[in-house]
Amino acid sequence: xxxxxxxxxxxxxxxxxxxxxxxxxxxxxxxxxxxxxxxxxxxxxxxxxxxxxxxxxxxxxxxxxxxxxxxxxxxxxxxxxxxxxxxxxxxxxxxxxxxxxxxxxxxxxxxxxxxxxxxxxxxxxxxxxxxxxxxxxxxxxxxxxxxxxxxxxxxxxxxxxxxxxxxxxxxxxxxxxxxxxxxxxxxxxxxxxxxxxxxxxxxxxxxxxxxxxxxxxxxxxxxxxxxxxxxxxxxxxxxxxxxxxxxxxxxxxxxxxxxxxxxxxxxxxxxxxxxxxxxxxxxxxxxxxxxxxxxxxxxxxxxxxxxxxxxxxxxxxxxxxxxx
Amino acid sequence: xxxxxxxxxxxxxxxxxxxxxxxxxxxxxxxxxxxxxxxxxxxxxxxxxxxxxxxxxxxxxxxxxxxxxxxxxxxxxxxxxxxxxxxxxxxxxxxxxxxxxxxxxxxxxxxxxxxxxxxxxxxxxxxxxxxxxxxxxxxxxxxxxxxxxxxxxxxxxxxxxxxxxxxxxxxxxxxxxxxxxxxxxxxxxxxxxxxxxxxxxxxxxxxxxxxxxxxxxxxxxxxxxxxxxxxxxxxxxxxxxxxxxxxxxxxxxxxxxxxxxxxxxxxxxxxxxxxxxxxxxxxxxxxxxxxxxxxxxxxxxxxxxxxxxxxxxxxxxxxxxxxxxxxxxxxxxxxxxxxxxxxxxxxxxxxxxxxxxxxxxx
Numbered sequence: 001x002x003x004x005x006x007x008x009x010x011x012x013x014x015x016x017x018x019x020x021x022x023x024x025x026x027x028x029x030x031x032x033x034x035x036x037x038x039x040x041x042x043x044x045x046x047x048x049x050x051x052x053x054x055x056x057x058x059x060x061x062x063x064x065x066x067x068x069x070x071x072x073x074x075x076x077x078x079x080x081x082x083x084x085x086x087x088x089x090x091x092x093x094x095x096x097x098x099x100x101x102x103x104x105x106x107x108x109x110x111x112x113x114x115x116x117x118x119x120x121x122x123x124x125x126x127x128x129x130x131x132x133x134x135x136x137x138x139x140x141x142x143x144x145x146x147x148x149x150x151x152x153x154x155x156x157x158x159x160x161x162x163x164x165x166x167x168x169x170x171x172x173x174x175x176x177x178x179x180x181x182x183x184x185x186x187x188x189x190x191x192x193x194x195x196x197x198x199x200x201x202x203x204x205x206x207x208x209x210x211x212x213x214x215x216x217x218x219x220x221x222x223x224x225x226x227x228x229x230x231x232x233x234x235x236x237x238x239x240x241x242x243x244x245x246x247x248x249x250x251x252x253x254x255x256x257x258x259x260x261x262x263x264x265x266x267x268x269x270x271x272x273x274x275x276x277x278x279x280x281x282x283x284x285x286x287x288x289x290x291x292x293x294x295x296x297x298x299x300x301x302x303x304x305x306x307x308x309x310x311x312x313x314x315x316x317x318x319x320x321x322x323x324x
Numbered sequence: 325x326x327x328x329x330x331x332x333x334x335x336x337x338x339x340x341x342x343x344x345x346x347x348x349x350x351x352x353x354x355x356x357x358x359x360x361x362x363x364x365x366x367x368x369x370x371x372x373x374x375x376x377x378x379x380x381x382x383x384x385x386x387x388x389x390x391x392x393x394x395x396x397x398x399x400x401x402x403x404x405x406x407x408x409x410x411x412x413x414x415x416x417x418x419x420x421x422x423x424x425x426x427x428x429x430x431x432x433x434x435x436x437x438x439x440x441x442x443x444x445x446x447x448x449x450x451x452x453x454x455x456x457x458x459x460x461x462x463x464x465x466x467x468x469x470x471x472x473x474x475x476x477x478x479x480x481x482x483x484x485x486x487x488x489x490x491x492x493x494x495x496x497x498x499x500x501x502x503x504x505x506x507x508x509x510x511x512x513x514x515x516x517x518x519x520x521x522x523x524x525x526x527x528x529x530x531x532x533x534x535x536x537x538x539x540x541x542x543x544x545x546x547x548x549x550x551x552x553x554x555x556x557x558x559x560x561x562x563x564x565x566x567x568x569x570x571x572x573x574x575x576x577x578x579x580x581x582x583x584x585x586x587x588x589x590x591x592x593x594x595x596x597x598x599x600x601x602x603x604x605x606x607x608x609x610x611x612x613x614x615x616x617x618x619x620x621x622x623x624x625x626x627x628x629x630x631x632x633x634x635x636x637x638x639x640x641x642x643x644x645x646x647x648x649x650x651x652x653x654x655x656x657x658x659x660x661x662x663x664x665x666x667x668x669x670x671x672x673x674x675x676x677x678x679x680x681x682x683x684x685x686x
Contacts, residue, residue: 043470093661096410096470101656104604108649115644116362229646237474244468278489282482289475297465 008269012148017268019153020223022261023160024049025235025242027215029253030167031208032243037171038204039184039197043099044084045212046236047106052077052216054110057129057227058117066130066221073221074213080106081209085202103236111229124220124227132156132222156218163211168250170207180204212236238285241292247299256291263287342668344612347658348626351651355630358650359643369641376636383632385518389590390628391621393418395527396582397606398613398620399534400455400575405615406538407551407571411458413473414579415603416480417451421583423484424450426502426594429509429587430492436508440588443509444526447584448577454480455576459568481599488594502594511589523589530578534617537574547571579603605631608652611659 008014028045035042055076060069084102088095111121118126134154141151171177182190183200190197215235220227238260245259246252267280356370363369372379377387400414428443457476458469492502511522538544550557550567558564582602587594605627612623631648638645658664 087657087661091661091664092666093657097660098657100470100607101653101660103653104656105650105653108646108651108653111646112358112362112644112650115646116642121644121646234474234478237471240468241471241475244471276486276490278482278486282479282486285475285478285482289472289479292472292475293461293465293467296467300466 004273005266008266012145014265014269015149016153017265018258018261019149019157021264021268022257023154023157024215024218024223025238025260025264026160026253026257027156027163027211027218028208028235028239029242029246029257030163030250031211032239033246033248033250033253034167034171034180035201035204035208036243037184037248038180038201039187040088040095040201040204041099041240042081042084042205042208043096043240044080044102044106044236045099045208045239046232046234047099047103048077048080048209048212049216049219049232049236050103050106050110050230051080052213053220053231054114054124054227056217057124057127057220058113060221061124061127061129064128064130066132069130069221070132070214070217073217074210077213077216078206078209081205081212082202085205089198089201107230110227114227114229122229127227129221129225129227131225132218154218154222156214156222159214163214164250164254167207167253171250176200176203234285238288241288244299245288245291245295247295259291260284260288342672343659343665344614344623346664346668347612347655350658351630351655354654355634355647355651358647359637363641363643365641369637369643372637372640373633373643376633377629379636382518383636385515385520386635387625387628387632388520388524390631391624392521392523392527392589393582393586393600393602394605394609394627395531395620395624396578396585397602398609398624399530399617400578400582401603401606401610402534402613402615402617402620403538403547403571403575403578405551405610406547407568409459409462409551409568409572410470411455411462411473411572411575412470412603412607413455413458413476413572414451414575414606415477415599415601416473417454417576417579418583418586418602419477419484419599420454420480421447421451421580422587422594422596423487423583424580425584425587426488426492426505429505430503430593433506434508436510439506439508440511440584443588444581444584447580449580451580451583452573452575452577455572455574455579456569459572463565463568477603492594494593500595500597504593505588505591509588510592511585519590521589523585526581526585528621530581531617531621534578534620538617543567543570604649604652608655608659611656 028049031045031048032042052073056069056073058069059072060066063069080102084095084099087093087098114124115121118124120126132155134152135158137151141147169177171180179190179195179200180203182193182195183197187197190200216232219231224231242253242256242260245256263284267277267283270280271277352374355373359369359373360366377384397414397418400417404411404414424447425440425443428446429439432439434442454476458467458473461467461472462469488502489500494501494503514520514522514524536544538547546557546562546567549560550562550564550571554564557567609620609623609627612626613619630651634643634645634648634651637643638647
């Protein structure tokens with residue numbers, strides 16, 4: 001058993017799969033991070049991915065062009081995010097509840113549309129959909145071990161890597177990032193500083209929609225070559241847990257998503273040798289929730305420590321201590 | 325009778341009732357529009373969708389049977405929502421409850437009557453313990469209970485199907501099925517030659533019990549107070565932490581019992597190929613009932629009506645059953661929107677003010 005695991009962990013093929021399974025989670029985690037930074041929880045990521053996955057397949061089959069399919073998928077995903085914004089920001093709905101509702105609409109709606117188009121509820125194999133290409137990187141592919149891991153991945157895996165940099169730049173280097181964080185920190189203060197919180201939140205929702213769109217299209221046009229019902233498999237929910245593990249930073253998202261990717265890839269491996277798939281499938285979710293709890297705990301401890309220092313020696317001290 | 329009269333004359337409670345009605349009608353309308361878009365024979369499909377329970381007596385009994393599990397999850401979520409918690413762990417409680425009941429229903433022998441009761445209690449306790457998890461994570465580590473419960477639902481789903489697959493599976497069957505239940509485990513039928521089982525009465529009993537518990541006992545009052553204002557409850561000397569914990573235990577207990585009732589009432593073996601996820605139906609039922617258990621049967625009836633209609637229509641036509649999940653989402657969206665609720669409330673108020681001012685000017 002141990003011998004087997006060591007063998008797996010050192011193989012290039014394992015790490016290739018790790019990157020593959022990490023990419024979609026990484027993309028949605030980045031989406032969850034940027035909306036959470038603006039103070040709105042995008043619970044509808046699951047729904048965004050589902051619609052993107054289905055729309056991508058349908059449009060790429062209809063146009064026989066994978067890029068138009070990808071674009072349409074992203075469009076559908078952004079639309080879901082905008083509807084969430086409409087309900088949560090304009091109609092004063094509870095954002096979490098409306099996100100969950102949109103996921104239900106997507107879960108039922110995608111199967112409904114798939115069945116109406118193809119007569120099949122489970123899989124879109126009757127549609128001649130396209131698959132996003134894989135890239136081999138010129139120089140890197142000749143490096144012995146690393147080449148096998150890094151080169152030859154699907155284009156979306158590289159897009160995920162680039163997205164980390166882009167989101168990091170947006171959050172930390174550009175003015176908009178400061179505005180996003182200000183909105184998330186204190187809406188009233190942000191408004192007093194002349195920031196329109198609703199616009200900022202809509203902006204982050206659109207970005208998260210684009211990211212979830214890539215992730216969703218990857219699932220049905222790369223990771224697998226079909227849309228299957230419930231293809232997102234809770235990744236949108238995992239992202240909201242991973243977002244907390246990531247500590248609200250783009251770079252942290254890599255580790256949080258890897259946590260899921262590592263166990264997910266290991267599950268794929270252990271399943272192949274016939275080792276109790278049900279138990280192993282539970283592993284990625286269990287590990288994510290463990291990371292989620294540990295990080296929340298540590299973060300809260302730090303926050304309490306910070307507050308204690310801030311209020312040390314003031315009359316506020318005792319009251320704050322009582323409240324905590 | 326008096327309370328019914330008060331319900332209809334009390335303006336305060338009429339506004340939310342209107343929203344509920346609006347959500348219900350809107351979802352029906354949306355459903356009909358969708359059918360017209362995709363169906364080749366829309367009139368027939370709409371007829372099947374709307375009139376299913378009255379077209380076949382089988383459908384009518386099916387409606388009552390469907391009410392049972394969603395009443396249990398609806399009640400469970402009423403308690404959680406009274407606390408203003410968002411945990412969806414009742415899904416895991418229900419599924420695991422069914423698995424526990426399957427284990428007891430296949431492996432042990434007990435006299436009939438006692439057998440399902442023991443299974444229900446055991447399933448309830450396991451479900452209750454599972455229900456505690458997100459609450460503990462929230463209290464101890466402040467982990468968002470919705471996120472953690474959704475993760476845990478996956479974990480318990482895989483654990484449950486693992487137990488069925490490796491310890492309880494009937495290997496002579498080609499599809500996934502547990503060993504057949506013992507005869508003593510099965511609940512008696514309520515009406516001969518139908519599938520309507522005693523579980524329906526058990527569910528009705530729990531509606532009464534939970535209503536009394538939430539609105540007529542100290543513990544229920546503490547739950548409602550804690551939900552309405554946790555800080556006030558704390559200063560009033562209510563042990564908030566333990567209130568949250570026992571509320572979640574009871575909520576999970578209801579879910580677990582629901583799973584066990586479903587197994588012993590409806591099935592002869594555990595044959596779920598995937599999680600039926602009655603918790604999502606419970607979300608709607610609890611929201612339509614506005615967290616009040618006494619309205620749960622009514623909203624469960626409405627939702628069962630939608631489900632049976634969709635099922636009947638999909639088996640006789642070209643519209644997929646899954647469109648019910650779509651409607652479900654739409655209903656939650658409307659009910660969750662404060663602006664829409666407020667619109668109805670404001671309209672009520674404006675009418676009333678107008679009436680009052682006219683009365684004064686006379």
